[in-house]
Amino acid sequence: xxxxxxETLLSIKDLEITFGSGNSKFVAVQDVNFDIFKGxxxxxxxxxxxxxxxxxxxxxxxxxxxxxxxIFEGKQxxxxxxxxxxxxxxxxxxxIFQDPSASLxxxxxxxxxxxxxxxxxxxxxxEEERVNKVKEMLEAVGLLPExxxxxxxxxxxxxxxxxxxxxxxxxxxxxxxADEPISALDMSIxxxxxxxxxxxxxxxxxxxLFVAHDLSxxxxxxxxxxxxxxxxxxxxxxxxxxxxxxxxxxxxSLLSAIPIPDPRIAKSRKNIVYDPSIHDYxxxxxxxxxxxxxxxxxxxxxxxxxxxxxxx
Amino acid sequence: xxxxxxxxxxxxxxxxVPANNITEDDFTVVSLNGKENEKIDTxxxxxxxxVAKKFLFSKITIFMLILMLVIxxxxxxxxxxxxxxxxxxxxxxxxxxxxNWPSAxxxxxxxxxxxxxxxxxxxxxxxxxxxxxxxxxxxxxIGVIIGSIWGVSKKVDRxxxxxxxxxxxxxxxxxxxxxxxxxxxxxxxxxxxMTCTSWIGTAYFMRVQVMIMREREYNVASKTLGTPMxxxxxxxxLPYLTSVIVTDISMALPSFISYEVFLSFLGVGLSQNVPxxxxxxxxxxxxxxTYPYLFWLPVLVLALITISLYIIGQRLADASxxxxxx
Numbered sequence: 001x002x003x004x005x006x007e008t009l010l011s012i013k014d015l016e017i018t019f020g021s022g023n024s025k026f027v028a029v030q031d032v033n034f035d036i037f038k039g040x041x042x043x044x045x046x047x048x049x050x051x052x053x054x055x056x057x058x059x060x061x062x063x064x065x066x067x068x069x070x071i072f073e074g075k076q077x078x079x080x081x082x083x084x085x086x087x088x089x090x091x092x093x094x095x096i097f098q099d100p101s102a103s104l105x106x107x108x109x110x111x112x113x114x115x116x117x118x119x120x121x122x123x124x125x126x127e128e129e130r131v132n133k134v135k136e137m138l139e140a141v142g143l144l145p146e147x148x149x150x151x152x153x154x155x156x157x158x159x160x161x162x163x164x165x166x167x168x169x170x171x172x173x174x175x176x177x178a179d180e181p182i183s184a185l186d187m188s189i190x191x192x193x194x195x196x197x198x199x200x201x202x203x204x205x206x207x208x209l210f211v212a213h214d215l216s217x218x219x220x221x222x223x224x225x226x227x228x229x230x231x232x233x234x235x236x237x238x239x240x241x242x243x244x245x246x247x248x249x250x251x252x253s254l255l256s257a258i259p260i261p262d263p264r265i266a267k268s269r270k271n272i273v274y275d276p277s278i279h280d281y282x283x284x285x286x287x288x289x290x291x292x293x294x295x296x297x298x299x300x301x302x303x304x305x306x307x308x309x310x311x312x
Numbered sequence: 313x314x315x316x317x318x319x320x321x322x323x324x325x326x327x328x329v330p331a332n333n334i335t336e337d338d339f340t341v342v343s344l345n346g347k348e349n350e351k352i353d354t355x356x357x358x359x360x361x362x363v364a365k366k367f368l369f370s371k372i373t374i375f376m377l378i379l380m381l382v383i384x385x386x387x388x389x390x391x392x393x394x395x396x397x398x399x400x401x402x403x404x405x406x407x408x409x410x411x412n413w414p415s416a417x418x419x420x421x422x423x424x425x426x427x428x429x430x431x432x433x434x435x436x437x438x439x440x441x442x443x444x445x446x447x448x449x450x451x452x453x454i455g456v457i458i459g460s461i462w463g464v465s466k467k468v469d470r471x472x473x474x475x476x477x478x479x480x481x482x483x484x485x486x487x488x489x490x491x492x493x494x495x496x497x498x499x500x501x502x503x504x505x506m507t508c509t510s511w512i513g514t515a516y517f518m519r520v521q522v523m524i525m526r527e528r529e530y531n532v533a534s535k536t537l538g539t540p541m542x543x544x545x546x547x548x549x550l551p552y553l554t555s556v557i558v559t560d561i562s563m564a565l566p567s568f569i570s571y572e573v574f575l576s577f578l579g580v581g582l583s584q585n586v587p588x589x590x591x592x593x594x595x596x597x598x599x600x601x602t603y604p605y606l607f608w609l610p611v612l613v614l615a616l617i618t619i620s621l622y623i624i625g626q627r628l629a630d631a632s633x634x635x636x637x638x
Contacts, residue, residue, distance in 0.1 A: 060536050062532060062535070062536070087538055090536060090537075090538045091538060093536075094536065094537075095533070095536045097529060097532075097533055099529060102528065102529040102530060103529045103530050103532075103533045104530055104533075105530045105534070105547070105548050106530075106552075106634070107359065107548075107551035107552060108547060108548075108551075112547070116534060116537050116539055117537040117538060117539075120537060120538040120539050120540070120543075121538060142346070142350065143350055144347065144350050144351065147350075147352060149356070150352060150356065150357065151357050151359075153357075154352055154354060154357060155352070159350065164533075167533075167537065168537075171537070
């Protein structure tokens with residue numbers, strides 16, 4: 001597929017995020033470059049502590065960035081921007097949180113939780129319109145309008161996560177950052193939430209930045225995947241391309257670790273262990289290089305040649 | 313569907329049905345109702361309803377509540393009927409009226425001036441309770457407002473911490489005594505002296521509480537929805553702090569009453585013509601051995617007021633914590 005004629009919604013350039021300062025300075029994310037196209041589900045996969053949530057939060061402006069640019073709809077949204085611009089982009093970029101019980105205000109009714117953004121941006125003309133909007137949204141996520149005046153603790157985990165989705169999507173956002181939205185949920189209701197996200201992508205053309213560590217989930221839901229390790233994106237490709245032709249050794253080792261629900265096959269499979277010391281970056285600095293159209297790998301020139309040779 | 317179910321033969325639980333008796337007609341297709349899955353059957357939850365239920369559950373609380381109501385009614389209504397005045401010494405020459413032990417006529421006895429102690433105690437309790445309530449309300453309101461701002465703003469934090477360090481290192485009793493000396497005696501002057509610096513303790517306490525709450529994930533979620541900080545404090549943080557605020561009030565109220573008693577005992581604070589429990593206690597302390605009722609009855613009433621207020625406050629604080637509602 002040719003990516004050049006697709007409209008870029010979010011573009012991240014040389015992003016660097018650090019925490020602390022001086023001796024305790026810690027670089028969480030560096031050299032991150034990727035574009036998210038309009039209407040797609042873009043996934044960030046990586047192990048714990050790899051910086052995937054940090055990137056997601058930086059896009060929302062929760063984590064300050066120390067270097068690089070985040071460009072949304074052609075405008076830079078990180079660094080120093082006026083509070084008015086920040087307020088405007090806040091509506092367009094919404095977030096679905098990981099833990100549905102921690103991210104809902106336990107002392108507010110569902111009515112208030114879902115309307116919170118509507119109140120902030122005055123997205124309704126009359127009280128009646130607001131209630132109707134909230135009720136429509138509740139039905140869209142599969143909840144009942146009669147539950148409007150209940151409190152979050154009365155709902156099940158899956159229902160709570162759908163409340164979280166409803167409150168983000170009622171804002172009519174262009175981009176939704178879904179930060180591991182199903183990892184706190186029970187197996188049986190994960191599909192329910194995933195299908196809901198897919199439904200919104202299909203019907204309303206909402207773009208998603210999906211952060212996850214579960215590769216099978218990511219394969220099911222996303223259009224393109226970026227693999228991140230220790231704050232660096234190592235490989236980026238379209239979903240099927242990445243699963244069929246993984247290039248970077250880390251990606252190969254990740255894919256070899258996906259559980260197979262058949263003990264006989266699982267037994268015969270060889271697990272690949274990734275050893276970062278195989279890269280020799282002392283002479284040639286690594287870059288994010290396009291090995292195949294739309295398939296990027298973080299490597300230096302020597303490695304790139306090797307990878308290209310292996311492809312043929 | 314209901315009808316066809318009724319037509320099918322119904323077997324009792326546990327009976328063994330012969331296999332050849334079961335035909336396909338005995339089964340009906342029951343479809344899964346997605347809407348039905350989402351229903352919540354528990355009765356509607358109401359926060360304050362649950363608080364009231366939990367609060368009124370204990371018999372001790374109800375007893376203390378009744379005791380407090382009786383004391384409040386007596387001290388705010390009885391003085392109107394008795395018309396008690398400290399400066400009224402009309403009975404001073406009536407020897408029969410002096411130093412009467414508690415009896416049917418004088419429930420709490422009389423003092424050297426022939427005044428009924430019963431009237432004096434309720435008039436005094438009215439002043440003491442008023443001071444306690446007004447002072448703790450002022451302290452809490454200022455403390456909660458400033459503490460919430462203090463907890464979320466780094467700029468305010470820097471300035472307030474310095475102010476707090478200075479004020480909290482000066483004994484508060486010293487500040488109150490100095491202030492009431494310099495402003496003169498009087499009801500409102502005393503309240504000013506007591507609340508002038510007391511709010512900073514509450515504000516500091518609230519600052520810490522707000523700081524604990526503000527980084528919680530649901531507040532981050534509110535921020536991404538564009539909610540201004542003011543609304544996050546009012547709608548997200550303060551509702552969670554209801555029980556700690558109630559606890560704080562329940563401790564402040566008795567302590568302000570004790571402050572008033574202590575200051576009046578020293579002769580600072582209220583003007584000469586205002587009756588209060590502290591003044592009664594200090595005035596009658598020489599009679600502790602000769603006419604003990606004169607000293608011990610005001611002390612007893614004071615103890616009943618502070619204990620009932622304290623216990624009710626504590627119970628209310630416990631009940632307002634939703635973790636106890638289960």
